[in-house]
Amino acid sequence: MWMEDRWVKTNETVWDCGVIAIESTDNATDAADTDAPADSASSSDASTASACSQNGESCAQTMCCSEPGAKCYKKNDHWSSCNQTCDPLSLWEVDRWVVTNETVWDCEEVRPPCTPNGASCALSQCCSEPGAKCYKKNDYWSSCNQTCNPNYLWMETGWVVTNETVWDCEDLTVSPVESADPIADAEAEDQNNTCSQNGASCALSQCCAEPGSKCYKKNDYWSSCNQTCNPYYMWQVDRWVETNETVWDCEEVRPPCTPNGESCALSKCCSEPGMKCYKKNDHWSSCNQTCNPNYLWMETGWVKTNETVWDCEVITIDSTDVSTASDTTDSASSSDASTSSVCSPNGESCALTKCCAEAGSKCYKKNGNWSSCNQSCDPNSMWQVDRWVTTDEAVWDCEEVSLPCSPNGASCALSQLLL
Numbered sequence: 001m002w003m004e005d006r007w008v009k010t011n012e013t014v015w016d017c018g019v020i021a022i023e024s025t026d027n028a029t030d031a032a033d034t035d036a037p038a039d040s041a042s043s044s045d046a047s048t049a050s051a052c053s054q055n056g057e058s059c060a061q062t063m064c065c066s067e068p069g070a071k072c073y074k075k076n077d078h079w080s081s082c083n084q085t086c087d088p089l090s091l092w093e094v095d096r097w098v099v100t101n102e103t104v105w106d107c108e109e110v111r112p113p114c115t116p117n118g119a120s121c122a123l124s125q126c127c128s129e130p131g132a133k134c135y136k137k138n139d140y141w142s143s144c145n146q147t148c149n150p151n152y153l154w155m156e157t158g159w160v161v162t163n164e165t166v167w168d169c170e171d172l173t174v175s176p177v178e179s180a181d182p183i184a185d186a187e188a189e190d191q192n193n194t195c196s197q198n199g200a201s202c203a204l205s206q207c208c209a210e211p212g213s214k215c216y217k218k219n220d221y222w223s224s225c226n227q228t229c230n231p232y233y234m235w236q237v238d239r240w241v242e243t244n245e246t247v248w249d250c251e252e253v254r255p256p257c258t259p260n261g262e263s264c265a266l267s268k269c270c271s272e273p274g275m276k277c278y279k280k281n282d283h284w285s286s287c288n289q290t291c292n293p294n295y296l297w298m299e300t301g302w303v304k305t306n307e308t309v310w311d312c313e314v315i316t317i318d319s320t321d322v323s324t325a326s327d328t329t330d331s332a333s334s335s336d337a338s339t340s341s342v343c344s345p346n347g348e349s350c351a352l353t354k355c356c357a358e359a360g361s362k363c364y365k366k367n368g369n370w371s372s373c374n375q376s377c378d379p380n381s382m383w384q385v386d387r388w389v390t391t392d393e394a395v396w397d398c399e400e401v402s403l404p405c406s407p408n409g410a411s412c413a414l415s416q417l418l419l
Contacts (some may be wrong), residue, residue: 023302047236055082057368059353063112064123072110077200078349080110117144125174128283136170195266198225206255207266223253260287279313343352346373354403363401371401 001007001014039259053059058081059072065082073086086107090097114128115121120142121134127144136150148169152159195209196202201224202215218230229250233240242265257271258264263284264277270287271361278291291312295302343357344350350363356373364377377398381388382411 053082055084056367057082059110060351062111072104074102074108074110076106079345080353104231114333115144117274119144121172126171127173134170134172137166138168142172196225198227200225208254217249217251218247219249219252258287262286264315268315269317276314277316279311279315280309281311285315344373351399354401365397365399365401366395367397 001010008252018086038105043252043260050390052064053062053072055065055067056071058079059065062078063072066073067082070084071083071086072080072082074080075157082358086105087097087099088103088105088107089099089101091104092098099208099263109241111126112124114126115124116128121127121144122142125134125142127134129144131146133146134142134144142410148167148171150165150167150169151160151162153162153166154160195207196205196215198208198210201222202208203223206215208215210227213225213227214226214229217223229248230242231246231248232242232244232365234243234247234299235241247386254269255267257269258267264270264287265285268285269278272275272287274289275287276289276291279287287363291310291314292302293308293310293312294305296305296307296309297303310334318379321398327391343355344353344363345357346361350356350373351371354362354363358373361373362377363373363377365370365371377396378388378390379394379398380391382391383389
């Protein structure tokens with residue numbers, strides 16, 4: 001066990017020691033390169049900067065920037081990038097920025113979600129629990145807590161006061177102005193950002209950002225958020241037109257029901273029989289058989305307090321309104337089939353989707369600013385006006401960009417494409 005500054009041998013099993021490392025050729029970062037102590041928590045935190053994006057690269061997924069002072073700014077729904085500043089009217093042309101008369105960048109700062117107590121807040125620099133602040137311990141760890149004592153050391157039995165300085169205690173919490181990030185610090189608020197806007201595809205998110213809207217299935221290739229669904233409606237240019245044919249399936253698409261212990265704020269249904277989705281507060285809801293407003297979960301179990309901890313409002317939806325994992329394979333397959341609509345067609349950027357709509361195509365990386373779908377990739381090819389031309393220089397990186405593999409129980413309809 002790592003204790004403060006050294007390894008100490010104990011009589012208990014602390015490490016599983018199963019090797020989960022991928023081959024060095026598959027990983028650009030080597031954990032062994034860090035100068036941190038051989039503490040799993042410390043070394044992993046020290047390497048977080050390497051996972052952040054360089055200036056000019058897309059930071060839509062990392063939501064953080066590796067260069068000091070840079071922030072991840074949103075351009076539109078398809079691109080976010082790291083930079084020191086953001087001018088809504090700036091446009092990148094070939095090799096320089098030019099000022100235009102039109103709004104090009106949204107300039108909203110994209111940030112990681114705020115961190116719960118006990119987890120590292122080195123990247124988010126904000127805390128999900130009210131009153132908590134992000135305190136720096138050292139270069140390898142920062143954590144959320146209500147207070148910070150430089151001489152406190154966390155042991156298995158709790159906090160212990162020592163004679164040495166353990167915590168730096170610098171408050172890294174971003175100000176309310178900075179932390180007004182589009183990714184909220186709690187699940188209920190997070191729903192508004194991860195869910196889809198009306199008119200946008202909700203095949204993957206399976207939830208809608210606008211109150212009262214639902215994700216309706218049109219066919220195997222498209223699902224969209226709206227307040228209502230009329231099977232005979234068709235969108236034409238700028239308005240809905242009623243037809244004599246069935247255009248929309250109108251089946252509601254929803255996230256899978258939630259197991260005990262996880263938040264059911266989005267799904268509003270529970271996977272285990274006899275459970276209900278109870279609301280704790282605006283930031284958390286959970287599945288359980290009963291709910292006591294005064295119960296608080298501690299490491300040792302549920303503890304009854306004198307304060308109201310849970311709202312206990314039942315937000316479970318009617319089981320007839322949602323398809324669960326135990327439903328027919330038809331409902332599962334139709335939901336999965338619609339995922340292909342979110343993949344990118346040939347010629348478009350696949351940096352975010354990491355998958356291609358056309359059979360046989362793969363998402364190839366050109367550089368830090370562009371990846372595109374195609375059947376093949378030639379490093380020396382360059383697109384000029386209406387055709388590919390061969391050059392003497394390497395234009396494309398040609399590294400294949402793909403989605404991470406799916407865990408059991410989750411949809412692998414998209415990730416399987418990397419095979």
